[in-house]
Amino acid sequence: MEAAAAREGVDAEIIRQGLAEGTIALPANPNHVTLQPLAIGKGLKTKVNANIGTSTDYPRLEDEIAKLKVALDAGADALMDLSTGGDIAGIRRAILEACPVPLGTVPIYQAAVETVAAGSTVADIDPELIFDVIERQAAEGVDFMTVHSGITTEVVMRLQREGRVTDVVSRGGSFLVCWMLKNKAENPLYRDFDRLLEIAVKYDVTLSLGDGLRPGCLADATDRAQIQELLILGELTDRAWEAGVQVMIEGPGHMPLDQIEANILLQKRICHGAPFYVLGPLVTDVAPGYDHITSAIGGALAAKAGADFLCYVTPAEHLGLPEAEDVRQGIIAARIAGHAADIIKGVPGAREWDRRMAQARKALDWEAQMELAIDPARAREYHSRRAGKDPEVCSMGGDFCAMRVLSRQLEEGRATCRCSE
């Protein structure tokens, strides 16, 4: 708690109080020995998560370790390992060992992969396997887990009545809905939520209550299915807190610009102030290849309205598994969104960072500008590639740099003024 507070530049009492109220989470599994504690929630810097992990098409551990390094270098505050290809248990252990930030997973993925590997389909996942996987991952040291406990039979009924364009786009959510439809039974992660809480208490795992019915397109945003699930997540939040389990709530998704603020308000009210972890929101569906930008727009608005934790979206979203450069682009875009909001939320140090950059610009101090850049390597690369003849000014302004023209004139102007006094 002290370490997390020092890192934020806030008093430890703020973190302590937020933890007591549930408005702050500090995902820290004691078995994650390499972890440097990080707090997420009200009054703190907006945090950024990067999803990494293999797929069936790209199952190599080395690629994911490379992404992990890029992610940490680019400033990710947390990571999630979403591997579904290769030796996913081994991959997760390797990532955990190399990971000084909180690590999250979606345990249902491993249960699905093991079930399919054994020749069945995701609709046949054994509920015992789900809890077994959750306990195995908790014992290994996973700090937070996405569990789609809010997809109840009632929520699925509401989904079917609603009639969506893209139905369910959450992978974990789709597995559970399949299971429920096939088995005509309640979601085991809801039915046996107390069992989940026991594991979470035992290993001090933070639950990230997943939004299995997050809208996958603008047309489905803020519909009855999404809000019905949110109501259930609110109730589960109370139950988790009563059991002494830390909770975060996951949120949409694809969403028109004018629905974001209402969604954050709704989540905060319904889940009694629990930290809100948003994926996006993506403010248009039509920009594959640029969804780090569509989600930076939505993320900035969400964070402004109170979202605490932004899950990055990379330019590869909707097109394929991201590569290391996509990871970097996604993290920086999400950090920009979070920082833009932190400036107006009065997060310690946020506004000062911008002021120092502005002063460096005015002084034409290029070295300071590069050091203060959110991605110094990229700023340096750009600036040197497009360098002009005169190192004092950039190649856009050149001889007509506004800063220099005016600086010189103001000197002269002041001299003239003095002369005329």
Next chain:
Amino acid sequence: MEAAAAREGVDAEIIRQGLAEGTIALPANPNHVTLQPLAIGKGLKTKVNANIGTSTDYPRLEDEIAKLKVALDAGADALMDLSTGGDIAGIRRAILEACPVPLGTVPIYQAAVETVAAGSTVADIDPELIFDVIERQAAEGVDFMTVHSGITTEVVMRLQREGRVTDVVSRGGSFLVCWMLKNKAENPLYRDFDRLLEIAVKYDVTLSLGDGLRPGCLADATDRAQIQELLILGELTDRAWEAGVQVMIEGPGHMPLDQIEANILLQKRICHGAPFYVLGPLVTDVAPGYDHITSAIGGALAAKAGADFLCYVTPAEHLGLPEAEDVRQGIIAARIAGHAADIIKGVPGAREWDRRMAQARKALDWEAQMELAIDPARAREYHSRRAGKDPEVCSMGGDFCAMRVLSRQLEEGRATCRCSE
């Protein structure tokens, strides 16, 4: 007017009425013979402008023609030629000829370049030369011109009293402030505004009233100097309309997230509904190399609040003159911002575009997804580079694609339901 209306998918009467009220501008110089008319303003699609043009360090015409082609290909609605290097008159004529969209300029640049070429400084620009350049450019066919007529002696006094971090970052603005300080005289573009109006009437040039005192950093946003200039621009709007001259108002700049809506409201009220043309706004100062993203965030919010015309910002902003790829990135980012706002403003066709994309995603129809993408070439490139073994799904989901998992199960689910009926 008919052509512009057809292009928007709106009734010509809407354009006619907007032009009569001044809430729509249709920059179309009769001497720009290659122009396809474009309307900008209330009730219409948010438009995107791309700045191209040489600098003293990169004076080659070929580079700018290449950028022009990239800009048009990426969907720029208008271009501005901001050349300050090489044979700028010849470059402008070549660009104008190759340009089917409205072309804008900042004539004070040419006046400054010619003055410096003759051995003087920008503080010594002859006012006669400014008007001469304006008339020459108008005669050639430039559709809209940025004129910083709002920088009056009173505004400069207010700037000096305010005490800014980055003073003046508008290049045209800095030249005029220099001239005013050196010559202890009123801004000729304000003093002789009627002369400017005469030229604008004669050649049917739209005036883009520049914000010479736009904030260059968050700390300077919405300060007394900026708002004082806006008040003057409001008065000049009335005078232009009385003279039968079309007007757009340029706006900030660097600006915290929470000041954007108020700025748009203020501009619309003070300038009696004239179209608002914003540069950014950039919602943080600290992201050189990513300012297309910082301005997409601000641009989306600005367009949501009523801005009509977004000037793109490229990733090279604050670092150097953009290259062709930067131009493309900047335009797409600004188009995303504009489109995100158009969706919620009810612009014809905006929401339908997203719905078609969502339907293509649900159907796993990759060809339709690529065709519907805002940048089909980039989407195809990403998708093919990260292709998986199974062409039906992407390499992120692979065997565990939520869309496919659920589609299959829903078929089964429905079958099951029918069986049990």
